[in-house]
Amino acid sequence: MSKKPILHAQNIQKSYIMGAEPVRVLRGTSLEVKEGEFLVITGSSGCGKSTLLHILGALDTPDRGSVEFKGRSLFDLRDSERRLYRNRDVGFVFQFYHLLPELNVLENVMLPHFLQHPWWRWRFHKRKSVKDAEKIVERVGLAHRTRHRPNQLSGGERQRAAIARALITQPSLLLADEPTGNLDESIGTDILGLLAELNSAGQTIVMVTHDTRVASYAHRRVHLGDGVIREATGALGVRSTTSHTSEKVAR
């Protein structure tokens, strides 16, 4: 791929205090994501995949290291700018969907728009927001479920709603944390198909998973082990960018 990098993580280190001992989860992880890329980060449970994804999405902060998004260092930004980054530049898809149970599908999808506008300006944006939400809901195949609440949906439908919510602001980057981890195989395949379809349309996606089979949908797969990106391979023949601590391993 000749496209320019959109996200660049450099020497990310992160520890957690568990009991008396600090546990070093990330030990200098570096990663580069290019525009339009579908990158899969694999690794065993507890290896730090989700932590890395949270740091890339500015939901968490690293102990050391930096993340640059389109040339701007995320952790040098002010809080308000980081909130804008979470709201507009990235979309999150979680393993457990994380939809608000009191809202229906359409309202859940519109939630990022609710967050963008104060109530006194909402009436100017409402029509467009509803239109956008309906469009994206239709795109993920939930047009017939817009008025249903999450508890009235199947697991796959919930995940589709979560993907629609992540896409409503047309983010540059979609971060997916085990999006199929809670679904059975056939529905998981559907969701992966949807993500692949989105990627084909130009959506940059970074997905973490412990399921190596999922990697076949991606342009590129990297493996996180012992706190570092240990291997990288271009599934579609695209070489990845790795950190100085990463070890290039042929697939």
Added chain:
Amino acid sequence: MYKWFLVGRYLHTKLIALLGVAAVMLCVAMVLVVVSVMGGFLDTIRARAKGLHSEIVLDTGSPQGFPFYEEFSKYVSEKLPDVVRATTPAIWTFGIFRVPANTLTKPARVFGIRFDGYSQVNDFKKGLQYERFFPGTTQLGLQGMPVAGVNERGQLQLPAELESANATWRGKESDPSKLAEFENNPFATTAFPRVTADMPGDRVFSSAPGEPFYGEPRLPGAIIGTDLLFYRRMDGNFDRFLARGATVTTTLITLTASGNMSGEPAITVPLRYADDARSGIYEIDSMAVYVDFDMLQNKLAMDPQERVDGSMTRARTTQLLIGLRESVGLDESRVQIAEAWRSFRGTILEPLTRDEEITLAQVEVFSWEDLQRSFILAVEKEKILVTLLFGLISIVAIVLIGCIFYMLVEKKTKDIGILKSLGASSGGVMGMFILYAAAIGVTGAVLGTFGGSLFVWYINDIQDWLATLNPALRVWSPEVYSFDRIPETVKTADVLWVGIFAIVSSMVGSLIPATIAGRVWPVQALRYE
């Protein structure tokens, strides 16, 4: 926008929010009922205390009275024409009241009044029972007992004067329900010559076959405190056993100008029950017998009496009541009238006896507020105290809101994480919970105001209903609380401050949990199980 949207959604989908609303509602209703009843109690006391005597009262505080009251009435009316509207003397003393027909005997406070003048300086006339339906027929002069006759159609008919007065009332009364009530029960009757009524009702008259007439002998009239004469039934009405015009007696003790017993035997004065009066203050209505001023002055030997040396004593009164013009201030007028009294005393050139000098020196000028100050102040303090106590109890609602929100934040931790992952700020999340508390406060305040107001408006009906179940449930006893009915007015100002207090309290209660919610780290929140 998300704050308003989510608050609206949480408010009607979360049972816990309804509990918060219920807590605020109950507190608001409770405080509103207390404030309204106590405030109404205070207002009623003030209004009745004001209407009881007159705006300004000259009094020595002792029953032997003071002289020169007629001269001062003229003096002050001429000196302060823009302040003084009307003056009238009144005598009060103690006596024994008795209804010979059934031997009812009670201690009484006997007031000697000039009916027309007294009615001009206070609200006395408004509280008369028969005067309302037969205007102009209540008086304290000599009178016979009105006895209803039977006309050619077999209907009871009162003497022409009473029929005519009643026709006047019916012509002027604008409330159709009161007219209908009267038409359905014009008066209950009692068979002459028996005095007690067979059919107690609102308006009790004796009746006899033939033409209506006035029974002899003609006796001085007396207006009797309703609670002195009659018992109240559980339905709130009085058991009127005595016919209008029936004979009652008052036994009086005479005092000299120095306050000594005069040496004359106690006098028992037969009187005609002309009407009964309710000021609404039980202490007054259960003790008062109003008779003609001149008659009482004479019986008490307070009119001019010949001394042993042939000279005459001066007429005395125990009070001089002064009604003020509407535009003048009470305290300012009291000062002016007190000054007028001092200057008036300087104009008295006639030689005075020692007793007269002492009693004149003892005359003080009071406003109605001065006279009732201790009572009004006590009720004011009571109101503040009770409101404070219930306000303190309402702090429980703040703690409760705090607990509810703490639980809510715990329960909604994941939602907080979701919102933050989508770009919500800490302040925004905190604001959302405070807004949520405000919404609970507003909803609770509105419902509490509605419920509390309804309760206050129907508080007497509720009490009457409870009393029909069990008389012991009648919590508001007229003997204890002065008034026969519980005040039932809700003031807008009370509603506003109680409502604002409730909303602010809810918000204060949510502050700590809202701060905790604002500080939730999105990653921790998303991992929260």
